[in-house]
Amino acid sequence: MDTRVYWIWLQQVLGQGFAQTVPLLRLCDTARGVYEADEEIWQRAGLSQAQIRRLQKKDLTKAAACLRETIEWGGWVLTPDDERFPSTLRGIYAPPLVLYGRGTMPDLNNIPAITVVGTRRCTDYGIYVTSRLTAGLVAGGFCIVSGGAVGIDATALRQALECDGVTVCIQACGLDIDYPTHNTQMRRDVLRRGALLSEYPLGTPPLKQNFPMRNRLLSGISHGTCVTEAPRRSGALITARHALEQGRDVFAVPGPVLSATTVGTNRLIRDGACLITGAEDVMREYVDRFGARLHIDAAVEAEKAFDRAVKKHRPSAEKATDAPPQKVKPAKAAEPPKSATPAPKEVQTVVQTLPEPILSAVADTPPTPCPDYVSDNAKRIYKRLHRAPQAIDDLAAAEQLPVHQALAALTELEIAGCAAMIGGGQYTLQ
Numbered sequence: 001m002d003t004r005v006y007w008i009w010l011q012q013v014l015g016q017g018f019a020q021t022v023p024l025l026r027l028c029d030t031a032r033g034v035y036e037a038d039e040e041i042w043q044r045a046g047l048s049q050a051q052i053r054r055l056q057k058k059d060l061t062k063a064a065a066c067l068r069e070t071i072e073w074g075g076w077v078l079t080p081d082d083e084r085f086p087s088t089l090r091g092i093y094a095p096p097l098v099l100y101g102r103g104t105m106p107d108l109n110n111i112p113a114i115t116v117v118g119t120r121r122c123t124d125y126g127i128y129v130t131s132r133l134t135a136g137l138v139a140g141g142f143c144i145v146s147g148g149a150v151g152i153d154a155t156a157l158r159q160a161l162e163c164d165g166v167t168v169c170i171q172a173c174g175l176d177i178d179y180p181t182h183n184t185q186m187r188r189d190v191l192r193r194g195a196l197l198s199e200y201p202l203g204t205p206p207l208k209q210n211f212p213m214r215n216r217l218l219s220g221i222s223h224g225t226c227v228t229e230a231p232r233r234s235g236a237l238i239t240a241r242h243a244l245e246q247g248r249d250v251f252a253v254p255g256p257v258l259s260a261t262t263v264g265t266n267r268l269i270r271d272g273a274c275l276i277t278g279a280e281d282v283m284r285e286y287v288d289r290f291g292a293r294l295h296i297d298a299a300v301e302a303e304k305a306f307d308r309a310v311k312k313h314r315p316s317a318e319k320a321t322d323a324p325p326q327k328v329k330p331a332k333a334a335e336p337p338k339s340a341t342p343a344p345k346e347v348q349t350v351v352q353t354l355p356e357p358i359l360s361a362v363a364d365t366p367p368t369p370c371p372d373y374v375s376d377n378a379k380r381i382y383k384r385l386h387r388a389p390q391a392i393d394d395l396a397a398a399e400q401l402p403v404h405q406a407l408a409a410l411t412e413l414e415i416a417g418c419a420a421m422i423g424g425g426q427y428t429l430q
Helices: 003-014 021-028 031-036 039-044 049-057 061-073 124-140 152-162 181-193 210-220 235-245 260-270 279-283 287-293 296-312 345-350 376-384 392-398 403-415
Strands: 076-078 099-103 113-117 143-147 167-171 194-198 224-227 249-252 419-423 426-429
Touching: 003 031, 003 049, 003 061, 021 031, 021 039, 039 049, 061 076, 099 181, 113 124, 113 152, 113 210, 113 235, 124 143, 124 152, 124 260, 124 279, 124 296, 143 152, 143 210, 152 167, 152 181, 167 181, 167 210, 181 194, 210 235, 210 403, 224 235, 224 260, 235 249, 235 260, 235 403, 249 260, 279 296, 376 392, 376 403, 392 403, 392 426, 403 419
Parallel strands: 113 143, 113 224, 143 167, 167 194, 224 249
Antiparallel strands: 076 099, 099 194, 419 426
16 A cells, blocks of 8 residues: 555544644654554544544545545645655644645755745735845745745745746645636746645635645745735734744844834834845855855845846836836846835736735634634633633633643644634634
8 A cells, every 4th residue: 555545544534734643643653553553542642532533434545546636637745754755844733744746846855945925915015025035035045935825925936936946835725726816827837946735635625724724834844934024914924923833933024114014024023033134134044054055145146136127127207118027137247226116016017916815804704613623622722712812821721721731722723723813822713
């Protein structure tokens, strides 16, 4: 039996982002080991009776069909047994059991990777700083990781492709789902220089709860996360939270203090994220780790080239044009402009900024239901949550749980998309 079938089976039984994955694999080593284990081992891993009953069925038919369908479609499946599986994902909370992919998987065990994320409703400023930063990071030797959303995610991926960079796009749905349709061509382009990845099998729709679950992979697969533009409520801030919990670096681009679209990035900086104004600021953090693989001078020159290209293609007021900017590559000459100027509308062809508030909670919408696969503690905490903020200490006391167990349960609920931390150790229903 192909060992990938056991991993797919385990993911199908327990779900994505399963909280007891690490203790379970610590006891059983592999998915096949879990399959062959008995109830006593599963109980020692902290599984509930409902989860144990699902494991006891041991039916591999559906998993085998899923593997066959993925391969016939032209995709591939990575599991922790595979040497190409990113080592950065092995040690995160609730690591993925299966990665479905298409394209060419970069060797992320040897290539430094940075995740670049931000808001869907990006501004001229966000597009400019994201494109400029990405051009520098690519020239400096980084693989660019992002989600597949319109806005900052697409800006980063498109700019990386324009600079012939290596890219990874992680989706929150099956890879055969054309979502969002505005970025169909971008996803096709990603396949030329990298890979599309998803934790979800073919046919999985882009459900709301999939996005925060996916965000832990965006942060976990990279060495650091850059947030270039984000309002107070943004999926990019969830990614930054995951990065901090996973021990990854968090970088943020400062923005105008009166702009609603940069409230989130400015708060990240206030709370300890590394303030960056260019690729060099990011790369200085990794010189000791990656040495000769990084090229700071090339990164700086790429950003200068980007500034020159924007300046060159800025039309006069009476000769406005919709022509896209030229392909930006590092140059050897010319001085940088004296001051950075926000990109004009004419260079916004890198992205269509259509609003898609997938992660925005609306007060009159029902809360996301608690999934069955979370732990019993998470289910207990979920029943205590309301739309009004509640302190973690109060939730722990109400359920007579130690604070660290309540925090673990709330993290499960956050990953499942049914709870949100709003700051100050307070949580609400999502």
